[in-house]
Amino acid sequence: MAVLGFPTMKRQMRVRQENVMAILLFATVLFVLAPFAAAQPTFSTTTFLEAVRTKFGKPASCKHPTCICSIADESIAWRLLSEYGSIFVAADAVRVPSHCIFENEKQVTEFQSSSRSSSEIMSGVTIELQDEAMTALLNAQAEARRIGLRITPLDGSIAGKRSYSDTIRIWNSRYLRALDHWVRRGKISPEEAQTARNDAVLVQIRKVMDWESTGLNFGTNIKGSIFSSTAPPGTSQHLSMLAFDVVQYANRNIRAIMNKHGWYQTVANDPPHFTFLGLTEKELPSRGLKNIVKGNYKFWVPDLK
């Protein structure tokens, strides 16, 4: 063993002291930052598509909206997911369809009859929702009542569950009226409109997307997009019994109470429409949702990168 000279020993002691100080400083930083690290969402990097793919148990290769949505037309798949897709990352306690569109009444009836649901009379109309969504809504209504407010259904029983034929009827109330309007304005030919009236749903969606991209709006009263006004037949969140349209949506306190009970506005430009996600607001980014503010309202929509 070499015998060290006194200056060398002093230098080594100083180096050891500096190392100890550095370790203590590092430990202090870790101690201070630990609570913040723990507060981060577990899946903060999860994208929306990945969250849906995982939830549906689809293979790792299924990363594209056409596969996630089970719709071959890429632009329709993107559009449906971006408009109405938030529902697909709802809490596991509720049931969501494994594709973006129900093709007929039979598919809707099968989904609805095999999901646990309950009905309540609200403002004189029957509202039916999945059990967890109904319990949360009743709790929200009770909380609102305690501060002298009400949460009531908009436009009768279609505020809750809808049938496939309901979604056709509501879509046609905009779609057919807008076709007539644009024919009168000379923007769409009578022959083209006649064909469009009888097209299959996916073809109607494709054509409306094309027309609206040129400024021919199909929304309520020919204002805005039809996709913010009503979902195309078979694509409405109301079919899943996880949506509820609220009369008092403009009241900030009502929105806060709905949010607290897992109900969020998820369709941009449709503020009366709330979706039951059954999650806390802090959990939503971890499911691939982002919030956007339009008007006075905050919408939780898919973060489609």
Ligand SMILES: [Zn+2]
């Ligand atoms: Zn709605």
